[in-house]
Amino acid sequence: MKNRIIISAIIVTGLSIFTSCNKLTESPQGTLTTGNYYKTQADAISAVTAVYSTLSTDINNDFPIYGRNLNLLIDNTSDNQVYSPSNTNPDVRALGTATYVSTNDRVHKIYAQHYWGINAANIAIDEIPTIPSAQFVNPAHSAANLIREARFIRALYYFNLVRMYGNVPLVIHSASNLAQASKLVSRTPKDSVYAQIIADLDSATLLPATYTGADVGRVTSGAAHALLGKVYVTLRDWPDAVTELRKAITPVTVSGGTALAGNGTYGYDLFPNFNSIFLPGSKNGIEHIFSAQFNGSVGGFTSTNTLSSFTWSNAAYTADIPADSSIVVKLFTVSDQRRTATFYDSLNNASTSSKVIWPFFNFLKFVDQSGGFTSTLSNQGANAKVNFPIIRYADVLLLYAEALNELYGGPTAEAYAAANLVRARAYVNPAAYIFKTNNYSSYNYTGSGNYSNHNADLSGLSQLQFRDSVFTERRREFIQESQRWFDLVRRAPDAEYSGPGSYYLISVHAMLGNPKSAAALKDTLFPIPQTEINLYGTENANFQQNPGW
């Protein structure tokens, strides 16, 4: 009996030892973890690739930042746009009527998406320096350059955030565990956020000027200068703005004799055909300084610009529509080629050779025209591979004109030249104008500063008139390019728009039918998402909601 007990004890112990080889530590075979990553140059490149990805994808397959979401906050709230009857999300509609509240899901989403991108950048910036330098054998992607690319995108995101929300938590290191991620970071004063943006962009100015082949589309030093110039314009730091913008401006003599005092070596120029900016065939061309890259949904990668997605079988209205054709479309004269590149109210159905006519205008810029229009129109745009220009040369020229006008107390010859270049490209020779097509037999602007028709040139304007004129030109130029709300709220009070926020308020209240009658001064900043206010506690002195919300 004793023996039996001993034997059984041995059996139990033996089996237990045999089976306790089953270890409880996890070592995933199909999933990488941060612990065993960031060891090689390939890992560093991949970390930065993930940062780029945040421009054009969303973690939950929602609209990416530059694939429509930013537009919903920046264009849909502006005087260019109202909600479309096809919008099914009440929160999207609320943005179009300036009746959104702090629980608005788009306000929450864009905030979350920006920090998602910032976190991806922070990880790259934190981890790449830990990789031994001997690993970086491919000089095309040095550790320093990879970090600079990440810093540029981080700066871009903070620049958006600080303009949309004001003071925002400045997080420049990634949280490696849940305890760190849970830390409540106070709203950082705008000045500090801008200081970080400038530091990040400064570092990015050391990046290569151009890329070829597989690297086209990455951040260039030119992009860093251009964005830095835009940051200084927003900060109203005119001397620095002029200095930085000049670094992106290609020195040319504009027809009429004025030389642009640029010292940029990037060869940036305007496309003679405005429509080329949005054609998949001319991606990353001379006018594109930095873009979010879209290639549709091919090979399992979801990279779709859903900005002008529409399903014609379900709604006569597209996803986003101009505020009111009678005002927004009429901003353009018939000889402005931007009109037909920005709007359509009819399209030729290639498969039936018949013209499909809408009784109203729709936005055209981000409709994928590369495949032509056929009978299978129903998902046109839903799989668009149109890049989103985050900063392009026309923006640089107009910012330069604006900065010179402010710096010198009125438009200089160079300011006129920069603004007129953008206008000259827009206004085609009336003789070459063919009704409602984008096929022009000749363009007024032929590149390198040359154009012959000076009918659209500005001249003899006061500082105020010139300022007005530049802002209006920006409106025409950048419809649906996530610029208008930023422009509306950044313009300082002046003789014409006295009082804080009045450029924004007067403009949106002037819309036909006054769809944004609810717009008030508080709307010159978006509310911090309510979930954040709840999390920090309403009593938290370092994390208060924006005024009026």
Next chain:
Amino acid sequence: MKRILVLIIIGLAPYFVFAQNNDQVQNIRQNNISLSGKVFDAKFKTPLNGAVIHIKGTTHQVVTNNKGEFYFLTGQKLPVTYEINYVGYQSREIYATTSNIQIALTENASNLNDVVVVGYGTQRRKDVTGSVASVPKENLNQVSSSFDNLLQGAVAGVTVTQSSAQPGSTASIRIRGGNSLSFGNDPLYVIDGFIYYNDNSLTNLSPAAGTAVTGTSTNALSTINPSDIESIDVLKDASATAIYGSRGANGVVIVTTKKGTKGTSNISYSTSFGTQDVTKKVGILNGPQWASYFDDLYSATPSIQAGLASAKKVVDTLGAIGTSGDWVGAAIRTGSTQNHQLSIYGGDEKSRYSISGNYFGQNGTLLGTDFNRFSARVNYERNVSNKIKVSTNIFGSNSVEDKLSGSAFNSINFANSFSSLYLNNPLQLIKNADGSFNTTYINSIVTSTYNTINGQVFADNPVYDIASTINQSKITRVLANFAVEYKILDDLIFKTTFGADILNTDLNFYAPSYTAAGNNSGTITGSGSVGVINSQSWLNENILTWDHTFKINHFLNVLGGYTTQYQKVKNTFVAGQSFPSDATTYNDMWAASANKVIGSGESQQTRNSWLGRASYSYNHLYNFTITGRFDGSSVLGANNKWGFFPSAGFSWNASQEKFLKKYDKTVSNLKLRITAGSVGNSNIPAYSSLATLNPYSVYLGNPLTGLSGLAPSQPENSNLTWETTTQYDAGVDAGFLKNRINLTADVYYKKTSNLLVSGSGLVPLSSGYTTVSENIGTLENKGLELTLSTENIKTKEFSWKSTILYSTNANKVLSLGPSKSFQPIAPTGQVSPVIVEVGLPVSTFWGYKTAGLLTAADISSGTPLLTGVSQQVGDRKYLHAAGISGAAITTTDKQNLGSAQPKFTASFSNTFNYKNFDFSFLFQGSFGNKIFNLLEQQLEKTTTTANVSAALLDRFDAVKNPNGKFPKVTNAPVMQVQDTYIEDGSYIRLKNITLGYNFPIGISKKILAKQIRLYVSAQNLLTITKYTGQDPEVNYYDQNNLQQGIDLGVYPNAKTFLAGLNITF
């Protein structure tokens, strides 16, 4: 004699011991006359046919004949000790000194002497301290594709909600409410000792893994053949489930399959055939009604109208259009089921065996949907020696489910194309004149007006899609275990078990080029995918059991052991589009020329456990159980791999006390139970605590090239731990009037702490993480369960038994850490209809309250209007939430609109026996739960292409219908979550009704059968509900805990009529 048949009819045991001793009767002269006797019912004095008589200490045994008589042929001499066993009766041992002995057996009127299956062993029901319930045999006899459906209305405290009526689809099963927000709430299954958690991810790939495979989830439990099941026991409270430690929180369902018994040898065949018809369709507009609606919508769209030279009225030219198409009707058919089971079972002194084969087939009520399963089982047990017993259970099955496939519609991903049948334009033709399916808009009016604008000529034909799209899940499963029991001492047994569960799922999908999914508006030609999921799990358990009786009345049962379980799941996936031919379907993925997707993944889990239990009973009067399990799990954070789960229970058989014994005619049984304990829920996916990297893709370069980068998808959480549920239970088991009335009542309170909250608002968004999983919440469930079983009439020829179950469970979120509430992520373009908020039940619907339509008086008096949408006379009037005022109704006015959780569930079952007939029925219902009728919401969305709800016949029109109850049509519909779509989901259902007939023995014998039973049965014959949707038992989001009670037009429920035959040779 009849008494016996009645017993058979009750079906207390599906296989019966029948006399096979004709030879013995004929050879009576050679019999050992001294070893003979008669066995009869103690009360009715009726002979018992088939009782097994065994001479103790020998291998000799015989079975009684139909007169209850037995004779031994052996040379064994008196005196002997007989052991008499008969199913449904108390076993006896009789010391016989004389021949022709008369043996009276007493029926097991109460279950008191029954043995109850508990984890890692059995216990006398008398001594049990925990809350354990068995599924009645009547429920197990129902025909069903999957045994989890048999739990419906069978056990108090168990709520079963099928996700869809799709053959082979899943059900959500809750024992005493849901304890978890983020992860598994389904119970743990123990199938012949093998521990299995039914995780949908083992048989389904999430849609994110590919582009195509969607539709209702395939249920891995449907691989198990319900006909093989002998018993299902449900462990509910902590005293019972703590032996499963970290996996016990959701309750445990112990499934035991049929084993052979000694002294028998039987072959039985059972079969059933049935037909199925859809119970209900929801109302939509027919062609002429839709035409009229279209004209209204058309004139409500001035911008469209203005662009057209002359607006023809569709309704005016209906003659040219012809009749309308009933899309739902065209896709529905009469379904059928068939079941064939052949079983051979028996045993002798040393071995017991049971071998069975089964085929179950079901053709669904929708075109192209069916379910087929082939399965086989061998259960074998042998006493190798006095000390060693070996046993094995081997089960294999192959099931094929052809299910509905997904189809995107109206920017919401309808993962079930059934709803698109409702939404399809009724003016479109379903079939062309030549009988082929129509895929063009051929209606001239629709084409010339609407389609001039949209330019579309290709029309989706969902009936064609359903009929031609392949969406198939094939599951092959082998579940086997092998056990050795070694009797170290008479009362000390060591048992070691090795088991393996291999579950392979093939997912095949192909949408031909002429379907909506395979055409994608002309961009592709065919869409296909192939996926394989391979799950392997093995389990080793080593248990030492000491069962000892001290001084006659101190009963002690102690067990301890060590177990380890390992599971590895692997999946691979290939999808592609644009094939040169539809002929090769999914079998030639290489030929895909567009949108190729490949993927694979793996996960591994390990669990190591030490477990122990001590049960002590003083004279079956005072019973104590102490249980503990020390569990280690790989899925938890590095700091929290191990945890301890203890429980204690006490029960008191008060009726055995002297002071109550004198009332035993009235109070025949009274037992009080009280238990407490803590159990866990660790149904957490592997690698949840690690900072895993996810791929993020982007295009760069000229030409653009896809690149994949990696970034963390979650921060490391080394403190990740199990959710711990502390449960208190107090219960009473009472029997009255000689146990003709039995009542079991339990009250319980469960508090789940360390609740894993996986949502937004837990960490600042500035961390870069939107949702994280953190053990920070608490929630509670409390409830009451009643089971009342009565034997209303009990005579020789007629008996009537009934059972009433009632259970209520109240669920409440107590804390969510730093956040007060969160809403689950909704599909793009939709707003989440549910909220998880402190103080409210999980799955609370959250939306606007409304009050009819806006009148001109409302507008002029400045009634608050909803922002963001046009609000005019004839639009829906929204109300402020309490405490909010102002001219605008905003999202802050959303409020609690009720919960998907029922206030109580109940069932009422009855069994009647009259002579050779038996009759039973089961009513089952749920009360006080709300349903979000998402299908109705989508059907009230007015567009120029989709069909709409029949409710819109009563739409407001200032001229034609000024008192309309539904809003006027608009070209810009925004569908809100509002109280008009939140409906009362209460129902009472006649779940099952069965009439059976057992042929008299005489007739059976003519075909050499021991038993023949014929029955007819109907399922879901009647449903009483106020719910306006198809069926109130609906759960579109399947195992998702946060989105229960949402109806997006799932596969419709069906009435089933069955006829069956059981025959035993």
